[in-house]
Amino acid sequence: MSAGLVLRPAAQVRLSAINPVAQLAALGIVSLTLLTTLDIVTPTLVLLVELLMLPAAGIRSPVELIRRTWPLLLGASMVGLVNVVISEDAGPLVGLGLALRVIALALPGVLLVASTDPVRMADALTTHWRVSTRFAYGALAGLRLVPLLITELATIRLARRTRGVDAGRNPLVAARRFTGTIFTLLVGAIRRGSRLATAMDARGFDSGIARTNARGSVLRRRDWLYVAAALAVCGGATAASIAAGTWAPIFVG
Amino acid sequence: MYAAGGLLGSDSVELAGDLTVDGEAPPLARDRLGLLAQDPDSQLVMTLAGDDVAFGLENAGVPRAEIWPRVDAALHRVGFGYGRDRQTDELSGGEKQRLVLAGALVRRPGLLLLDEPTSQLDPAGAALVRAAVTAAVADRTATLLLVDHDAAPWLPLIDRVVEILPDGGLIEHSRTWRPTERAAGLAVARDAGADAATGPTLLSAEAAGFSYPRSPVAALPATSLNLVAGRTTAVTGPNGSGKSTLGLLLAGLRAPDTGTVLASPGLACGVRRDRRKPYQWTAAELVTRIGTVFQNPEHQFLTQRLRDELALGPLRSGAMAGHAREVAFGLLERLGLTAYADANPFTLSGGQQRRLSVATALATSPQVLVLDEPTFGQDVGTWREVVRLLAELRSAGRALCLITHDRDLVSVLADDELALGPERTEVRR
Numbered sequence: 030m031s032a033g034l035v036l037r038p039a040a041q042v043r044l045s046a047i048n049p050v051a052q053l054a055a056l057g058i059v060s061l062t063l064l065t066t067l068d069i070v071t072p073t074l075v076l077l078v079e080l081l082m083l084p085a086a087g088i089r090s091p092v093e094l095i096r097r098t099w100p101l102l103l104g105a106s107m108v109g110l111v112n113v114v115i116s117e118d119a120g121p122l123v124g125l126g127l128a129l130r131v132i133a134l135a136l137p138g139v140l141l142v143a144s145t146d147p148v149r150m151a152d153a154l155t156t157h158w159r160v161s162t163r164f165a166y167g168a169l170a171g172l173r174l175v176p177l178l179i180t181e182l183a184t185i186r187l188a189r190r191t192r193g194v195d196a197g198r199n200p201l202v203a204a205r206r207f208t209g210t211i212f213t214l215l216v217g218a219i220r221r222g223s224r225l226a227t228a229m230d231a232r233g234f235d236s237g238i239a240r241t242n243a244r245g246s247v248l249r250r251r252d253w254l255y256v257a258a259a260l261a262v263c264g265g266a267t268a269a270s271i272a273a274g275t276w277a278p279i280f281v282g
Numbered sequence: 283m284y285a286a287g288g289l290l291g292s293d294s295v296e297l298a299g300d301l302t303v304d305g306e307a308p309p310l311a312r313d314r315l316g317l318l319a320q321d322p323d324s325q326l327v328m329t330l331a332g333d334d335v336a337f338g339l340e341n342a343g344v345p346r347a348e349i350w351p352r353v354d355a356a357l358h359r360v361g362f363g364y365g366r367d368r369q370t371d372e373l374s375g376g377e378k379q380r381l382v383l384a385g386a387l388v389r390r391p392g393l394l395l396l397d398e399p400t401s402q403l404d405p406a407g408a409a410l411v412r413a414a415v416t417a418a419v420a421d422r423t424a425t426l427l428l429v430d431h432d433a434a435p436w437l438p439l440i441d442r443v444v445e446i447l448p449d450g451g452l453i454e455h456s457r458t459w460r461p462t463e464r465a466a467g468l469a470v471a472r473d474a475g476a477d478a479a480t481g482p483t484l485l486s487a488e489a490a491g492f493s494y495p496r497s498p499v500a501a502l503p504a505t506s507l508n509l510v511a512g513r514t515t516a517v518t519g520p521n522g523s524g525k526s527t528l529g530l531l532l533a534g535l536r537a538p539d540t541g542t543v544l545a546s547p548g549l550a551c552g553v554r555r556d557r558r559k560p561y562q563w564t565a566a567e568l569v570t571r572i573g574t575v576f577q578n579p580e581h582q583f584l585t586q587r588l589r590d591e592l593a594l595g596p597l598r599s600g601a602m603a604g605h606a607r608e609v610a611f612g613l614l615e616r617l618g619l620t621a622y623a624d625a626n627p628f629t630l631s632g633g634q635q636r637r638l639s640v641a642t643a644l645a646t647s648p649q650v651l652v653l654d655e656p657t658f659g660q661d662v663g664t665w666r667e668v669v670r671l672l673a674e675l676r677s678a679g680r681a682l683c684l685i686t687h688d689r690d691l692v693s694v695l696a697d698d699e700l701a702l703g704p705e706r707t708e709v710r711r
Contacts, residue, residue, distance in 0.1 A: 184578075187535045187536070189582075190568065191568070191573070191574040192595060193566050193568070193569040193595050193598030193599055195566070217578075217581075222324075228382075231315055232385060233312065233313055233342050236313065238313075238343040241339075241340050241345060242340055243349045243353075
């Protein structure tokens, strides 16, 4: 019904050559680095490197970048703005630092999603990190249902009009109607989900036999290099910040 | 059937009696099972065709070197027309079902279970699936167990026919058995001179077309159609030809991108500001003029009790509570659902839900009715009941629009037929 809302394999880009678990490890390193400091130098340096990597993930034009990240940019500017407005000692610089931090934290996720096929991700997680196959492939199958649910939601909203129920202007009534729509959607989703589970059972899913993998997932030298590079960038940014005297570690404890 | 597959959760149902597969409890024999169910979209797991077929082999712990030759062989066996790298969301319903069948066959099942595998497909898709099943069981290495409302097309393949009676008994039929023709002896022909009773055009589409945002092809190319009081118009055509989209335009649920959908002055009488485009009407104005029945009845249910469900439309369009109650009970009795007046619509059987959704549309007495697959998934008895109900509405001077694949329904009831698709034709019967 609504074309474009389909789950398909991610396009092959240069970054796709990096194993998803290596990308996840890099993401973890970046998160750890940025979550432990409140300065502006560290996130700026990390963000610069991340921006340089965008073309490798197939994001080449600013339009494409904004299309993929506008909710993130909006959220980051809100974080910066709110801190400047409500906090007494946070100047514009601190606000900017916080906003950059949010973006630098989230961009590795954007890179991962843009370059990684969900199936490869499941293969890599189950092969290298011993994530349970029941969880990984169950989630994969569930992901397939998301576009179907979105189509179904549109249909249910149309169907309500055929019963004499308009969207209406009263927000309270609209909220109650929305609850009803979600109920109908959930009933459908649970039916569909259990049919899918039955179909997977019938093909021997999670039957206790050790599962093999038809595609495999290999860690190569470049994957280790990728993680090492992430370590170097984060270490370098932190060192630069310490040298500049701006490093402001936070210890949550 | 799901019991034989060992697929019923042991905590959710109570089983009586004994059931064994190869002398074992069914769950233990599950690795020798293949299943093909109704809905292709809730049976595929992976995004690529080859990965999906391989899924069942991975589960069985088959070594990788052995997997791909077996996948290719299975795809070939069901006549899948593309390579392993074909994306599953680009396939038609019939092709998806072939792929699911390949995923079942690749595990070399001893028992193949088919649960109405063609019920959600157009005739061309259904033929694809039947041909694939026929080829798959030709070597007789697997036992085939098929459940279907519509047994006739499968008979050449079948050795034994068992009918389950409504009261729970079983009849085994002889090999010469043929199912009752659904339309046989069904007298819905109009009275002599009924054509004279045909009234004015109530709703017309003039070159109406529609495209979804971001979609390169039109969901419905420009189409013209008149709905006439006392006449039934069938809209037919393969999946994806825009039948349901045309239904949404006629039902006033979506605005056409090109062309117009206009109600006659008579039908639009009483609408605020004399608007004649149905999609501009308020929902309350719409339900008293154009009734719509969706393919999935559950999408339209809004209340927790049948009686509330039927009273809802009249209440929303301004009827008094007492009158709405009367209408609701009148319809419940007419449909033989009085015993369920306080039941939740979601708990009804498929056939009952279908009748209820038709009844909810009737509760506000609209002059035009748009029905999407009104006979979908009905057994012979409920099929005839739905057809009789529709014929009665036509005799009462309503304009009916049937969006359907069901050839029997078209031949029994349709006065006009508009076939959408590559070879668009219009037939006046």
